[in-house]
Amino acid sequence: MPAKLKDALKKGETTRLQIEDAAIELFMENGYHGTSMRQIAEHAGLALGGIYNHFKSKDEIFEAIIVDKHPYKKLLPVIVDTEGETMDEFLGNAARVVIKELTSQPYYVKLMLIEIVEFNGSHGAALIKEIAPKILPVFEKLVKTKKNLRIIHPVLLMRSFIGMVLSYIITDMIIANSVLNKFMPKNALDAYVDIYMHGVIKEPV
Amino acid sequence: MPAKLKDALKKGETTRLQIEDAAIELFMENGYHGTSMRQIAEHAGLALGGIYNHFKSKDEIFEAIIVDKHPYKKLLPVIVDTEGETMDEFLGNAARVVIKELTSQPYYVKLMLIEIVEFNGSHGAALIKEIAPKILPVFEKLVKTKKNLRIIHPVLLMRSFIGMVLSYIITDMIIANSVLNKFMPKNALDAYVDIYMHGVIKEPV
DNA sequence: CCTACCGATCGGTAGG
């Protein structure tokens, strides 16, 4: 492959990623319908027409982001590598790692909420079909190897785990700029995980 | 007051509510920016210009809905009246009642998500300031009168309760139209509440 | 990849 063509491909990829990143930033701020193609073009540093060399439509940008930027690729290895001698330690550490990651990079949770709010979850079904088979085994393994679990239904265990993470992040979004923030204890994350752990794990007797 | 004027006021109120209901339905389907004033007018059964006799702007419709339709007025009395001899029974029943109500009438949860997605929570702070003082006492009373609570921080207890309800409803929205729905046990609600209860309440010894 | 343009639709208003 001649160097010229190679560079052109590279540049095309770079521009495509710049468009995606600009779109993420704007979608997070104003939602999907609240963001215009002209805004995306401006933030990505090119003219409106230039976007259409990389994406057929606005909707295609959103779909590409949903697929390309899904956090499970980043999170799954981290969860598997989570340390912890006992079951309690492992699950607790995994929960804290996931929450910290998604709190510091909340774009994907917001994109998921945009999906629900503005697309009625129309992309969601296909996404779950692709991702669930990769996450579910983690919880199936948990159920099999750990003896002190109160919840032994893998799908339910997965749902409750994801739900707990979402509930922390979403209530955090709601509270962040309100008076309640002052009254929230500093160790809210630990307390939150603690509630979940006691809910899922049998008390040592 | 003459009957004529009285009827006019009544009619004005009716139209206003028709506009609000039409807007809720459309906001739920397409979000705020995805809904046009013309769509709202059509669904409410009047001309575009007619809306502006009742609301100054599109934004004012959304604000009015957020305030007028808030479910805490409906939910708070129900929670207070919830039966249950033991602490466990009371909290469990309250959770089930709230979840069932919000699942059958999910418009407010969706409006809340629209708030987060499309307004960055700009109306949220004022709303919390108004509502928190009315909900928080319920949890403060719980902490004071019940001895077997593991979580004795009222704000945290409230956050975890609301978070648990939200997490059930949002994961339900996500799963509803996917393959996962088939693998979800029928008693998911009870199991969900059970996890929370064991997380919050001390085991009887 | 940009310039210049398309028809459609947007939120909102004047006047009656």
Added chain:
DNA sequence: CCTACCGATCGGTAGG
């Protein structure tokens, strides 16, 4: 409460 209209902006495209 409706009709008719405003300027602005929308997603997208043709042509180079």
